[in-house]
Amino acid sequence: MNSMIDELIDFTKTKFGLDNYYLERHRLYRNVNIFNDTVYTLCMEWFPNHVTEQEDDDSNPVGTAVIEINVNTRKFDRAIFVMGETYAINGITFPILDTKTIIKWIEGETGLTYGKQFQLHKEAEGEFQFKECFEGIAVSPPGFIDIKFNQEGKLTSFSVHGQFPSKEMVKEGTYTLSFEAVEHLAKEQLKLIEFPSYEQKKLFPVYAVEEIYVTNDGTSTIPFEILADGRSYLKIDKTIFWDEPIKKLFDRKEISWVEDITAEQAFSAEPSPVSFPITKEEEEKCVMAVEELLRQEYPNDTGKWMLKTLHRDKGYIHSIVRANHQNNRVFQRKLMIMIDARSLHVVNYMDNKPMLEIYDQFQALEKVTVTKEEAFEKIKELFELKPYYVYNFEQKQYILCGKLDCQFGVHAGSDEVISLDDL
Known part of the structure; x- marks a missing residue:
């Protein structure tokens, strides 16, 4: 030892x-x-x-x-x-x-x-x-x-x-944001979302807020999901098109989630390959690899998928792919495609479709009778705008922001204000 x-x-x-x-x-x-x-x-x-x-x-x-x-x-x-x-x-x-x-x-x-x-x-x-x-x-x-x-x-x-x-x-500042200054953003963040009730096997239409960070000067925003797992992503946002499918079944390979780390690597603080930026050449080959996988496994879906991001993780480059057409449900259709960081070929992928199919058995959505404007007026006074120091991956420092959020929503069928914690 x-x-x-x-x-x-x-x-x-x-x-x-x-x-x-x-x-x-x-x-x-x-x-x-x-x-x-x-x-x-x-x-x-x-x-x-x-x-x-x-x-x-x-x-x-x-x-x-x-x-x-x-x-x-x-x-x-x-x-x-x-x-x-x-x-x-x-x-x-x-x-x-x-x-x-x-x-x-x-x-x-x-x-x-x-x-x-x-x-x-x-x-x-x-x-x-x-x-x-x-x-x-x-x-x-x-x-x-x-x-x-x-x-x-x-x-x-x-x-x-x-x-x-x-x-x-930290880039320190004096917090000056007010709700009046970001009210237009608050209204934009109010979305009609279908929340599932597992006990009642029903979907409830609710106007709820997607939380977001607003910079202290009010000029830009940082989506909450970017900071959810504290990971830096390479943004792609490319819709994948193809002319011909590939008539060959994809061969899944087992993924290894464990690295063998030596004491020499640890005590010399050797940088992990995960810390290396994804090069332009790697990016282009990853896009090609994603397209090839889609042509094999989703041959009729040309133009229906968007490659959102790439990021490294323990010997692989993970690509997050989302369906271009999304419904109003809490969980959206997406794929995570794992690409070998050396060969730059796809080795495996995960599709959340089986999880989402559970909701297809739920009772049909109740009729929406409340408009977004009406819902906003009902919970306008319940919005929260709190100061936060948020890490900006581009500036590589923490900047002062306001977190815009609301713990309540409006049932789009009954017009009732409800706590989102109860859903």
Whole structure:
């Protein structure tokens, strides 16, 4: 075993008081964050000493400590004791279970400052949840810090997710947006959407808002979906046409989602191939590969599909393809086509059509009797416009925006204002 890996394992065992545990397995993996930096993580699974064999279903035994540490910063991203049961001796224990004690420990553990980079979101018995912020203003993509402990004050769960930007990453400003200035955008974002009720097997027509970020000067917007998974995409937006189908069945190949990472790669912080930009040549070959797949599997659909984006992911280039004709349902028809990053040939794809066909069995849509203008007037006062620092992938910094959203909708058949959380 690599000596530097050994050192991290010993460091972990001491810090979390794992004398009553043995290391069952460990592995290295890497991810690329929104700044395009490659982050290497060592994941360890520590079994309690009294456990002598693995569960039949490959699940970890009660009390197992699953711990992840950033190889380069030596900061812990996750430490979870399965089912909240810990056998740690002289591990992490909080003698006083109050907010100040927890915050002080988190600041020491993460190097973050409370009120500037994270703030309390909610608390319950034995649990605190914090959200990422910058100078008290919410951040997108969002981050969180969760911490749990048992009645004795022993740590049972700790996890950190997010980027928690430094001052240098943020273009600070004074928030000036008002709802009056973006009211026209609010009306544009109100859409007629068919929400499914699984209990009643019905589709309900509801006017609801697609949330969006508006820049502080009100001149541009950032769609919510771009920031949903914190990934940078190459935008294509190309409708695929062809003259002749290909009369040959596509041969699916098995996808490997796991990379074999060496200690040398991790400790030298070798950039992941996922962080490399997609070249013009790769882009052109990916478009050709997508077209070939469509000609094989959807031979009669020329002009019916649009290649939206390309992005790298663990040895593949994923292409997101959406149907040009979309209905009003919550979930829209799309394909994810996986292309081998070396050969630039399609190896597999996923179509969400089987999932969408479930809704074909639902009772037909109720008659729409409410206009968009009427619906807008009913919930106009319920819109939210809150300041957010949003990561701009083109500028490579956080910029001040307002998040335009609404937690309520209008039933297009009954004219009733309803909470979207109830749907």
